[in-house]
Amino acid sequence: MSDLHTEIAIVGAGPAGLAAALAVCEHGRAACLIDDNPKPGGQIWRAGLTAGSRSATNREAWLTNPAIPAELTARLARVEGLRVLPAARVVATQNAGSLLLEDASQARYLHYQKLIVASGARELLLPFPGWTLPGVTGAGGLQALVKQGLDVSGKRIVLAGSGPLLLASAATLRAAGAQVLLIAEQAASRQLAGFVWSLRHWPAKLAQAARLRWALRGVPYRAGSHVLAALGKERLQSVRLQQGQHVRELACDWLGVGFGLVPNTELLQALGCALQDGSAKVDALLQCSQPNVFAVGEACGIGGVDKALLEGRMAGLAAAGQVEAAQALIPARAHQLRFAAQLAHHFSLDPAIRQLADAQTLVCRCEDVRHGDLLAYNNWREAKLQTRCGMGACQGRICGAACATLYGWPVTGSRPPIQPTRLGSLLQLETTEAPSS
Ligand SMILES: Cc1cc2nc3c(=O)[nH]c(=O)nc-3n(C[C@H](O)[C@H](O)[C@H](O)COP(=O)(O)OP(=O)(O)OC[C@H]3O[C@@H](n4cnc5c(N)ncnc54)[C@H](O)[C@@H]3O)c2cc1C
CATH class of the missing domain: 3.50.50.60 (FAD/NAD(P)-binding domain)
Structure with missing residues (x-):
């Protein structure tokens, strides 16, 4: 299957990714929006059965999700230059500027000039x-x-x-x-x-x-x-x-x-972007430590839907070259970040929560590793090597955050695949020399 090319790739069609796509395309730039769900909306606006589960590459059909505010879908339906890739997930990166995507039938590269990562969060x-x-x-x-x-x-x-x-x-x-x-x-x-x-x-x-x-x-x-x-x-x-x-x-x-929630940072880590307190480290315009990569929404800090929408818009504007317009939103973002800080402060974990597991309690469900098995190790790497903790199907997405909370082991580094993947897709990764964009 032939490679895809876009000016601005956006990973995640939750509030942050949708807002980013709108800002990019309303300013005359082309974007490609990828999400592993058949319908847009992310976590908060997850499409119900009434929205239809069939994935549609036709943008208007794809946008049919009554959970998303109507004004947002109406504006997205009107823009030019927006391509959507539903039910497709980013499973790996190759060179800077290339993502490996997998859907139900194929794996292929998407080459981009700029990337906005709006990958959201999962539960702790x-x-x-x-x-x-x-x-x-x-x-x-x-x-x-x-x-x-x-x-x-x-x-x-x-x-x-x-x-x-x-x-x-x-x-x-x-x-x-x-x-x-x-x-x-x-x-x-x-x-x-x-x-x-x-x-x-x-x-x-x-x-x-x-x-x-x-x-x-x-x-x-x-x-x-x-x-x-x-x-x-x-x-x-x-x-x-x-x-x-x-x-x-x-x-x-x-x-x-x-x-609580844990930012999805696997893609950002695979790209070599620095993290801070478990989420993407970004500058005032949401740019990551790697050039031409932005992180928005829960991926750069847990703060809810208003922060996600605002950051998506800011990064979209910045990526589209509307730097002044993006800068004008910095004070509004500071207000949202203060809310995020309140969330983190008032819902901080009681130390008793870290003591709930007993020796027999499974910590890694994929590889059947128990709390008692892990107490002998000093860090995530040692534990992985000796017990296979984090080496199963979820690749540490669940137990990695649990180990970080229980034992204070920072989970760093991400290797392909970012998500569970078909072997055929990985073979493509090894054998294809992706052109630089
Ligand atoms: C399970 C859950 C339920 C929630 N429910 C609510 C709620 O009811 N109300 C509320 O106010 N907040 C809820 N939240 C909080 C929610 O995260 C935010 O309010 C808001 O959805 C954040 O928007 P976002 O765009 O940053 O991320 P998200 O909405 O999480 O969107 C990220 C999108 O990126 C996709 N994605 C991630 N990685 C990849 C990849 N590699 N390839 C392709 N696609 C990818 C995800 O599937 C997802 O669709 C929930 C969070 C979780 C984890």
């Missing part, structure tokens, strides 16, 4: 006894399953972990007919009160939080509360929770647990 999943039982998922993961058709009507669900995503997930589950028994937030009530007080500087977010609480009226939201174990034989039957000084057990059908 931390091991605790029973966390691998069927019926236990991430909190946002369960939300995603429901958006894509899992029937939870009448099911008893407990959500646990940390951060605003617990409330957003609970609202989706309740609207889908689930019985949300409890939201267990590990942050203490004084942390939560501090967070709510800080929201006076972001009135729209305060209003959003109030709307969520209203939608969840009657659902207990317990601060200073965390999961201790998921219990059941073949499947989840109940959850054991620490609530203040008390331990209680609650029978349930599903348990969704997430301790």
Whole structure:
């Protein structure tokens, strides 16, 4: 299959990538937008079944996703120079300026002059006894399953972990007919009160939080509360929770647990871009340490949809040569970064969360490596070499962040493939000499 060429490649069609594509194309430049989902929207605007799951390379059909604000899709439908590659994922980089893409039928190169990485974030999943039982998922993961058709009507669900995503997930589950028994937030009530007080500087977010609480009226939201174990034989039957000084057990059908978000930086690392505190290190215009590479949205720091939209727009403008217009948005970004700092501060993890796993608890689910097996090692590399932790199908995307949190091992470096890939695609990587752009 022949190679593709574009002026500006954008990886990720969540809020950040969509905003970047709009800014690029509204300023007369050509962009190619790649996402591994069949529909755009990313995590927050994940397309439901009504949007149709069939991938469409026709841009208008692809944009049919009622979860995305209508004004954004209408503007994206009008621009010229935007090519979309749905259900395609970036699996590797070759030379600077070339990405290896894989879709259901083929692997091919995309050569670009500039790259905007809007790869988003995933949940931080931390091991605790029973966390691998069927019926236990991430909190946002369960939300995603429901958006894509899992029937939870009448099911008893407990959500646990940390951060605003617990409330957003609970609202989706309740609207889908689930019985949300409890939201267990590990942050203490004084942390939560501090967070709510800080929201006076972001009135729209305060209003959003109030709307969520209203939608969840009657659902207990317990601060200073965390999961201790998921219990059941073949499947989840109940959850054991620490609530203040008390331990209680609650029978349930599903348990969704997430301790916040982790930026997806594998592609950035493969490109040699520097990281800072686990996300892309960027300058005031979102440029990474490698030339012609920008990082936006959750990939350059967890801060929610408004930050993602703004950063996408800024990087799109900068990449399209509209530097002054991008610079004019720097103060607005500073305001969003202050919100991101509040999030990180008020939802910081209670040290008890790092002690939930016992010696038998699996940390690496792909390679069956237990907490007890890992205690003998001093760093991620040693642990990988000796136990195969992080060497399985997910390539450390889950257990890498868990090890960083549990043992303080920074997970650095990323090697191909960035995501699970067909062998044929990797062969292409080894045998093709990609031309420089
Ligand atoms: C599971 C989950 C659920 C969430 N739900 C909510 C919610 O309900 N409400 C809310 O306010 N916030 C939610 N968030 C937070 C959310 O991350 C932000 O609000 C917002 O979506 C961030 O936008 P973004 O564009 O930076 O990233 P995202 O929306 O995550 O978009 C990134 C996109 O890039 C794609 N991608 C990544 N790597 C590759 C690759 N190599 N090749 C191709 N495509 C790739 C991803 O599949 C994704 O579609 C959720 C986060 C997670 C992890």
